[in-house]
Amino acid sequence: MRKRLLILLGVSFFTFQFMYSQGSPDYNGGIKVKLNEDGSKYFRIISWGQFWAQYQDDAPDDVSNTNFSIRRARILTYSQINKDFLILTHFGLNSLNGDNQSPVGTGERSQLFFHDFWMQYNLGEKHAIGGGLHYWNGISRLNNQSTLNIMTLDNNRQSWATIGLSDQFARHIGVYLKGSFGKLQYRISVNESGRNTLDSAIDLGDPDTFVAGDTYYAGRDLLGSKDAGKNFAGYFDYNFLDQESNFLPYKVGSYLGGKKVFNVGAGFFYHPDGSVIVNNDLTLEGQDVAIFAVDAFYDAPIGENGSAITAYATYQNNDYGENFTLGQTYETGSMVYGHVGYVIPNDNKKTKFQPYASFNTRSIDAIDDNATTFGVGANAYFSGHHSKITLEYLNTKYGDNDAQSFVTLQAMIYL
Template sequence: MRKQLIILVVSIFLTLQYTYSQGSPDYTGGLKVKLNEDGTKYFRIISWAQFWARYQDDVPDDVSNTNMSIRRARILTYAQINKNFLILTHFGLNSLNANNQSPLGRGEESQLFFHGVWGQYNLNTNHSIGAGLHYWNGISRLNNQSTLNIMTLDNNRQSWATIGLSDQFARHIGIYAKGAFGKLQYRVSINESGTNNLQEATDPTPDGPAVYAGRRLLGSKDAGKNFAGYFDYHFFDQESNFLPYKVGTYLGGKKVFNVGAGFFFHPEGSVVANDTGELEGEDVAIFAVDAFYDAPLGENGSAITAYATYQNNDYGKNFTLGQTYETGSMIYGHVGYVIPNDNKKTKFQPYASFNRRSIDAIDDNATTFGVGANAYFSGHHSKITIEYLNTKYGDNDAQSFVTLQAMIYL
């Protein structure tokens, strides 16, 4: 297996090195088409794909240790109708593999779906409002993470804290406001909570754990809406908030230090049943504080990226789902270092990450530790990542993964 993995790494490395090494690190990506002479009316198309080969050490005897998948394949387009109006559409697929492929691409669950469709009106140069299926989320920076420029192999899963519970893949249908007061940026929203979710086939049992089913079981009047917000103060360089997607690493291209705080609140989002079977709603409340630092180190091309967050999750009494969502708390952090290199087109960035979660339902903890490295051949537009991840949940045996990713972003 080790020999096969080495051959795969070398093959993909050589392919991307010879094919994309001429790309500029400053390339801004996408196809931008001007609709008038001064460019105030335009549309832009961006496309990206991430391909995975993953090795898992502990699998049943009849299951292969190594599997390949398309982690993401996306297309995003937005149009500036004039200086005040913008419309964005984002669609694609996630985690396509041999077990969920459809013979004719028409399975019970659609492979392609909308990740976002929203329209926006600019009140002035600093403040905007919008509506639709949007990604202007609350809680933390990682709950607003762009998948184009994640530093680690993938986003910390528990930071996308509402996927499949109240939303459609981290997007809610609702209205939002976003903008900045000087160095303080904000995003707030009022959203519909989904009726069908990952627990649509689960009902509360007497004195059992909470079930995320408020809208389905209690109705939309009392449990239909949720509220979210995220606020971050930018001490050094100001990050763009033109789009909602937060950058994972600038590779030293900016000097950024931000401190943020955010929340998600869904009144009566979860439901419990008392000892007589009567249903009662429980509020879902999640909040987090975080800090992000990204800066060059000297003049030799080296740079550091560091992030840390504390997140408190209250999904209701002893809530737990799939070793992913739990009532409890979480500490997460990662750090990466760009190795000094005179070649501006090729950069290497080793990194490490750590996640520790407390879980009320099992009165125990879960820990995840990862180490990996990125090889950039044209910034994030052409990138190879390899990562080792070890995760342990309560008293279960630890699981280890080795994943190789090739990413192209145009």
């Protein structure tokens, strides 16, 4: 493992030198094209990429311990022809690696798809209604997390609580209402639930595809119930200090001391008959899916010379149906998660260093046991989140299984 760590550190040094030698000009709002003189008509383009080199200590004999991947490659654009209308398009790919590449970039393994596509109409200055494939989610801040400015290496996986179950990669097709009343911001939505879920391979005519007595997230198809076709979500947060923008749905992971923010929030996701239990006599019984969370976020400068603290904590209760479990990720039970990071004082305003730690503990009904994840890492910022290197060690243990450890190096640029 020591040899592998040296390789990762060497790659980190090379990447740092390459990025530094290319320079890092000030962002200045990115690529924004004005369509009239005062800029009220415009379109904006944002692009970003994240490259991973990851070491896993306990890989199968026929699998390399060290692997490379493109964690994310995305393009997002939005435009307004006046203050009342907005259209947003977001597409890209995730986790492209040696196992899932397509020989010529087409076919079943092609990963390029729409993440977001929605249209919005403003109802005055503080409220808006919209519809499409959207990211105005419920549950928690982390279920609305931007991937541009996550403080840890990646988002806490269990906080993205519906990916592949009722949605398309954390996005639903539906309508939403968002806005603010003073310091209270809100987002609520009514959405279609996807038919193609991670559990959709169940065939009651083929006993090999299911286990009697187990619960599956496939209520819309298996029950044939119109009630299972819709889901409902909402998130509300009170901004005690500086007010965060809710122009777009993507929550900031760390401001690096650029704002003084303290928010307390609560949210929910409800999908009636979203899952089903297959009784021993092969009859089906609908199970409501209900998830709710409370959380708190603090980000503020400390003293002088650019030091800052970022802290986040959440409690989330997951009810996917009786004893539901899928892939050690989606499970009926509860979760406590938190992370904290500190920007080290530095006279150089462009280069910043931020060590951090994270912890996740979950109670899981199906196995009557817990799962824990602990991570420590550090970010090196060369132009805020627009150019950074992250190195993280993550240890995770699930029930009685042996703990797994990962060391990951990430290089990220966004423009």
